[in-house]
Amino acid sequence: MFLLPPQLTTAPFPSISIHVTHFHFPTTHHRHNHNHVLPPPQSTANPITAKPIILEEGPDDILSFHNRRYDFTPLLTFLSNPSTTSDSDSNSTPPTSLGSTEFQLAESYRAVPAPLWHALLKSLCSSSSSIALAYAVVSWLQKHNLCFSYELLYSILINALGRSEKLYEAFLLSQRQVLTPLTYNALIGACARNGDVEKALNLMSKMRRDGYQPDFVNYSSIIQYLTRSNKIDSPILQKLYTEIETDKIEIDGHLMNDIILGFSKAGDPTRAMRFLAMAQSNGLNPKPSTLVAVILALGNSGRTHEAEALFEEIRENGSEPRTRAYNALLKGYVKTGSLKDAEFVVSEMEKAGVKPDEQTYSLLIDAYAHAGRWESARIVLKEMEASNVEPNSYVYSRILASYRDKGEWQKSFQVLKDMKSNGVQPDRHFYNVMIDTFGKYNCLDHAMATFERMLSEGIRPDTVTWNTLINCHCKSGRHNMAEELFGEMQQRGYSPCITTYNIMINSMGEQQRWEQVSLFLSKMQSQGLLPNSITYTTLVDVYGKSGRFSDAIECLEVLKSTGFKPTSTMYNALINAYAQRGLSELAVNAFRLMTTEGLTPSLLALNSLINAFGEDRRDAEAFAVLQYMKENNIEPDVVTYTTLMKALIRVEKFQKVHNINIVMVSLSSMSS
DNA sequence: AACTCCTCGC
Numbered sequence: 271m272f273l274l275p276p277q278l279t280t281a282p283f284p285s286i287s288i289h290v291t292h293f294h295f296p297t298t299h300h301r302h303n304h305n306h307v308l309p310p311p312q313s314t315a316n317p318i319t320a321k322p323i324i325l326e327e328g329p330d331d332i333l334s335f336h337n338r339r340y341d342f343t344p345l346l347t348f349l350s351n352p353s354t355t356s357d358s359d360s361n362s363t364p365p366t367s368l369g370s371t372e373f374q375l376a377e378s379y380r381a382v383p384a385p386l387w388h389a390l391l392k393s394l395c396s397s398s399s400s401i402a403l404a405y406a407v408v409s410w411l412q413k414h415n416l417c418f419s420y421e422l423l424y425s426i427l428i429n430a431l432g433r434s435e436k437l438y439e440a441f442l443l444s445q446r447q448v449l450t451p452l453t454y455n456a457l458i459g460a461c462a463r464n465g466d467v468e469k470a471l472n473l474m475s476k477m478r479r480d481g482y483q484p485d486f487v488n489y490s491s492i493i494q495y496l497t498r499s500n501k502i503d504s505p506i507l508q509k510l511y512t513e514i515e516t517d518k519i520e521i522d523g524h525l526m527n528d529i530i531l532g533f534s535k536a537g538d539p540t541r542a543m544r545f546l547a548m549a550q551s552n553g554l555n556p557k558p559s560t561l562v563a564v565i566l567a568l569g570n571s572g573r574t575h576e577a578e579a580l581f582e583e584i585r586e587n588g589s590e591p592r593t594r595a596y597n598a599l600l601k602g603y604v605k606t607g608s609l610k611d612a613e614f615v616v617s618e619m620e621k622a623g624v625k626p627d628e629q630t631y632s633l634l635i636d637a638y639a640h641a642g643r644w645e646s647a648r649i650v651l652k653e654m655e656a657s658n659v660e661p662n663s664y665v666y667s668r669i670l671a672s673y674r675d676k677g678e679w680q681k682s683f684q685v686l687k688d689m690k691s692n693g694v695q696p697d698r699h700f701y702n703v704m705i706d707t708f709g710k711y712n713c714l715d716h717a718m719a720t721f722e723r724m725l726s727e728g729i730r731p732d733t734v735t736w737n738t739l740i741n742c743h744c745k746s747g748r749h750n751m752a753e754e755l756f757g758e759m760q761q762r763g764y765s766p767c768i769t770t771y772n773i774m775i776n777s778m779g780e781q782q783r784w785e786q787v788s789l790f791l792s793k794m795q796s797q798g799l800l801p802n803s804i805t806y807t808t809l810v811d812v813y814g815k816s817g818r819f820s821d822a823i824e825c826l827e828v829l830k831s832t833g834f835k836p837t838s839t840m841y842n843a844l845i846n847a848y849a850q851r852g853l854s855e856l857a858v859n860a861f862r863l864m865t866t867e868g869l870t871p872s873l874l875a876l877n878s879l880i881n882a883f884g885e886d887r888r889d890a891e892a893f894a895v896l897q898y899m900k901e902n903n904i905e906p907d908v909v910t911y912t913t914l915m916k917a918l919i920r921v922e923k924f925q926k927v928h929n930i931n932i933v934m935v936s937l938s939s940m941s942s
Numbered sequence: 943a944a945c946t947c948c949t950c951g952c
Contacts, residue, residue, distance in 0.1 A: 667943070702943045737944040772945045807946040842947040849948085877948040912949040919951095 340382050342390055348375055349406040376414040387417045388426060395430030404430065405443075420447065425456035432460025451482045458484070462491035465499060467506075468798055474513070486525040489514055493528040497535050503802050504538035505834050512833070523554040530556050534563035539571050558589060562598045569602020574611070577602045590622070597629045604637045612637045626657070632665045639672035655692075663689070663697040670700065674707040682707055682716075698729050702738055709742020717742055733759075733767050740770065744777040752777055768799045772808055779812025787812070807839045814847025819856075822847060838869040846878040852885035873899075877909050884917025892917040908934065 348371075387407075394404035408427060411417040424447050431440040440460045447453055454477045461470035470492050474484040489510060496502040511529065514521065521529070526549045533542035542564045549556055561584055568577035581599050584591050596619045603611040616634055619626060631654040638647035647669065654661050666689040673681040682704055689696060696704075701724040708717035721739060724731065736759040743752040756774055760766065766774075771794040778786040787809075791801065806829050813822035822844055826836045841864035848857035861879055865871060871879075876895055883892035892914060899906050911934040918927045 664943095671943080699943055706944070732943090734944045739944095741945065767944095769945045776946070802945095804946045809946090811946060837947095839947050844947090846947060872947090874948045879948095881948070907948090909949045914949095916949065 340379070340386060345375060345379065345407070345410070346403060348372070349403060349410060376410075376416065379416055382416070384417050384419055384422075387411060388419075388422060391423060391426045395426060398430075398434040401427075401430050401434060401436075421450040421452045425452045428453060428456035428460055432456070432463045435464055437461065437464040437466060449477075449480065451477070451485075454480075454482060455485065455487060458488045459491045462488075462495045465495060465501075467492055467496065467501075471513075478517070484517055484519070486514075486519050486522055489519070490525050490528050493525075493532045497528070497532050500535070502532050502536045503800075504533060504536040504541065505803065506800065507532045507536055507538075508541070509833070523549075523556075526552075526554050527556045527560050531560045531563050534560070534567040537567060537570060539564065539567040539573060539576075542567055543576070558584065559594070562595050565595065565598040566601060569598060569605055572602070572606050574599075574602040574606055574608065591624070593619075593624055593627050593630065596624055597627070597633065600630065600633045604633050604640070607637075607640060609637050609641050609643075626659070628654075628659050628662060628664075631659060631661070632668055635665055636668045636672065639669050640675070642676065661692065661694060663694055663700045666694060666696070667700040667703045670703050670707060674703070674710060677711075679707045679711040679713065696727075696729075698724070698732060698735065701729060702732075702734050705735065706738045706742065709738060709745065712746050714742065714746055714748070731764075733764055733770065736764055737767070737769050737773060740777075741773045744773060744780070749777050749781055765797070766794075768794070768802055768805070771799060772802075772804050775805065776808045776812060779808065779816070782816050784818075803837050803839070807837070807843055810836075810840050811843040811847070814844055815850065817847075817851065819847065835867055838864060838872060838875065841867075841869065842872070842875045842878060845875055845882065849878045849882035849885060852882070852887075854882040854886035854888055854891075857882035873904055873907060873910070876904065877907075877913055880910065880913045880917065884913060884920060887921050889917045889921050889923065 391404050391407060394400045394407065404427060408420075408423045411423065412420060417423065424443065427443060428440045431437070431443065437460055440457060444453060444457050449457070454473060458470045458473045458477075461467070461473060470488070474488055477484050493502075493507065493510065496506065507529070514525075519525075526545065530542050530545045530549065533539070533545060546556065546561075546564060561580060565577045565580050568574070568580065577599055581591060581595060584595060596615060600612055600615045603609075603615060612634065616626065616630065619630070631650055635647045635650050635654075638644070638650065651661055651665070654665075666685055670682060670685045673679065673685065686696065686704070689700075701720060705717045705720050705724075708714070708720060717739065721731070721735070724735075736755065740752045740755045740759070743749070743755060752774075756766065756770070759770075771790055774790050775787055778784075778790060791805075794801070806825055809825045810822045813819070813825065826840060826844070829836055829840075841860055844860045845857050845864075848854070848860060857879060861871065861875065864875065876899055880892045880895045883889070883895065896906060896910065896914065899910070911930055915927045915930050915934075918924070918930065
């Protein structure tokens with residue numbers, strides 16, 4: 271097996287050995303010296319004495335001792351002094367024979383109710399410099415049996431450690447306690463906050479094995495982390511949702527909001543909409559910013575009608591859409607190239623008195639540039655300056671990207687000049703696009719020179735920069751250089767991300783270096799990176815194009831075995847692989863399988879199918895596909911006709927080729 | 943901003 275399934279729960283878990291007894295019955299005979307798990311409070315100059323810590327019970331406290339105040343300063347002073355504490359730790363006498371100072375101190379706090387200890391801990395934990403002291407307080411409370419809800423004390427500490435990125439310490443601390451739902455939750459939260467999703471999920475399965483139910487907060491914190499750090503991916507979120515269902519967790523408004531936002535950010539508007547509907551039918555209202563994210567996801571998938579409907583829904587609910595909502599809608603129209611609609615949104619914005627921001631102008635410039643209307647783009651740029659919205663490097667990088675997509679890479683230098691004359695310094699984003707532009711047109715020297723220039727201007731590259739550089743070398747067939755850059759990136763301290771591995775796997779696959787493909791796959795997974803849908807598509811593609819059909823299919827089987835469905839892109843890759851070798855029967859089978867799975871064939875898939883019939887000299891069936899397209903309102907494109915002509919040439923029907931050519935030329939003149 | 947899927951005789 272060359273591919274591990276994207277497992278979420280079975281990786282080895284760092285052992286949490288659970289020691290129970292000595293904490294409930296703290297006799298020093300059984301005590302281990304655990305106190306150096308955390309560094310002891312360091313300063314001898316006591317920070318506490320400056321400001322006495324006095325906590326007072328709230329009036330609504332059930333345990334209320336009227337108007338009693340507690341001064342914790344003596345305790346904190348005592349615990350901050352290493353000599354007094356280490357003394358009592360190392361001797362083997364029971365607590366009753368401790369130094370009278372400590373004993374009296376303990377006695378003086380005997381009446382403090384638990385909530386006050388909790389409050390003290392929370393206050394100490396609010397600053398990372400006094401976490402060690404907080405830890406000392408908990409140890410001391412246990413030692414003298416002064417406060418009984420240790421699990422709460424520990425969960426407060428674990429939470430604080432998680433917030434200060436001290437996950438390892440949090441784990442060590444958790445070993446001192448039987449894990450209870452409370453401490454489990456704290457630990458899972460700490461893992462999620464520190465980006466260790468795998469550990470968090472493992473803890474949740476461990477929790478289930480212990481007979482506890484993970485709750486929605488656990489899932490919320492994981493999903494929120496993934497969303498915020500842009501590591502969210504629809505398959506991961508689906509998997510999480512399956513677990514939520516298995517756990518029979520009732521989804522509250524917050525979790526629902528996180529799920530909808532997650533699917534939106536993962537670029538899966540279908541599921542975002544499904545959960546949105548579910549939320550609304552349960553009377554839950556997602557946050558406005560979540561709705562904006564859904565609009566954005568819809569727009570990004572070209573589903574502008576639904577985006578607009580959702581936008582209207584915001585209005586109907588009585589809240590006025592703000593700039594961000596308009597921008598989200600605008601982005602969809604820019605994406606689909608509907609310039610008229612884009613202009614309409616901006617005019618609507620003006621009417622509603624909503625101020626356009628930098629994003630709005632950028633998107634409009636993007637729309638004009640994409641349509642080749644450079645003059646209009648220039649006017650918007652001027653307008654932007656007039657409205658005191660400073661054009662930034664981003665706007666120029668969008669203009670550059672438009673030139674790139676229109677094949678006018680030579681304009682790069684002009685754009686660079688323009689922005690400098692406007693006093694805008696190119697940033698990393700701009701240089702990334704510039705490198706990509708040169709790379710896409712085989713100007714590797716320019717690409718590398720741009721990279722050097724970026725470095726000399728003191729702009730640090732990022733993973734995207736490296737990925738761009740590596741990939742443009744692959745695309746020019748310089749796989750060795752790509753591999754070198756992959757090494758160099760790591761030498762300079764940049765970790766490869768999932769995209770980097772996808773690029774490398776594609777590169778190795780194109781070179782048919784299969785052992786390297788497997789190596790990169792396992793390396794990636796050993797770094798905790800799960801293969802995503804692009805990884806699978808890449809594998810299906812490279813195996814398929816090399817005629818290794820069984821390997822390609824095995825990839826899809828592995829994917830299915832983990833409960834995921836192959837995407838249409840994966841099927842496209844497979845159909846294409848058969849098509850290029852003229853295996854039309856197999857291509858048709860793959861095509862049927864795809865439709866059986868409920869996936870709608872795209873123009874791309876149909877073009878491949880035409881190619882399959884063409885390569886197999888079945889020209890009549892190739893034309894039947896054209897008929898199918900027309901019946902299903904799928905507009906044939908240049909590739910469709912070119913492929914049909916190729917099919918006719920193969921069977922030497924040259925007169926028909928000529929006819930198709932006439933159709934195609936007339937079509938392309940109509941559209942331009 | 944970066945990664946995967948469609949035509950391309952020689």
